[in-house]
Amino acid sequence: MKLIDVTVPLDARVPVYPGNTPFTLEAIKRIARGDSSNVSTLHMSAHSGTHVDAPRHFFDAGPAAEALSLELLLGRARVIEIASRAGVGPDELAQHDLSQDVRLLIKTHNSRLWASPRFHPDYIGVTEEGAHYLVDRGVKVIGVDYLSVEQFKNPGAPAHHVLLGAGAIVIEGLNLRDVQPGEYEMFCLPLRVVGADGAPARVVLRGN
Numbered sequence: 001m002k003l004i005d006v007t008v009p010l011d012a013r014v015p016v017y018p019g020n021t022p023f024t025l026e027a028i029k030r031i032a033r034g035d036s037s038n039v040s041t042l043h044m045s046a047h048s049g050t051h052v053d054a055p056r057h058f059f060d061a062g063p064a065a066e067a068l069s070l071e072l073l074l075g076r077a078r079v080i081e082i083a084s085r086a087g088v089g090p091d092e093l094a095q096h097d098l099s100q101d102v103r104l105l106i107k108t109h110n111s112r113l114w115a116s117p118r119f120h121p122d123y124i125g126v127t128e129e130g131a132h133y134l135v136d137r138g139v140k141v142i143g144v145d146y147l148s149v150e151q152f153k154n155p156g157a158p159a160h161h162v163l164l165g166a167g168a169i170v171i172e173g174l175n176l177r178d179v180q181p182g183e184y185e186m187f188c189l190p191l192r193v194v195g196a197d198g199a200p201a202r203v204v205l206r207g208n
């Protein structure tokens, strides 16, 4: 039972979505400075690194991070690989049998972008039609391998609206570089931050 950690490390090198708070670990107390212990303060966006989006991200009345279903966040997940650099749409998704899948993680070229601390706006996102395709097939958890499920600056953020509006959970910021397509058991545990539109998560896959 091999465990694969698909969480990106949170450090000063983690790319930041434009406009979001960069991740920093601020030293409040340090033994090296004569304090009795080491204590830090974390500064970060709710959407830093590997994280979930709650419906609250785009809907004021939607559930926030603390209300996300653990039943959905834990369980069998399928990893598919999509070679398109243009976007994840119905044509790309139709090449995979998703009829049994509640949880789907989409591996793309994006996973290679984590090697760079710079934010890459040319990452691959899910199109509006792709989002409808997933919802229509009963997928409830969609994981992507860069900082947004949305194509960069797509007006109106249709993929977010379609997915979160349907009650799906979006996991963003996965690193799937070392993951082969196939079935896994997924453990995705976002922090229980009350009222948050998103929450950092540790995500681990267990192979069969």
Ligand SMILES: [Zn+2]
Binding pocket: 047, 051, 052, 053, 147, 148, 172, 198
């Ligand atoms: Zn997000």
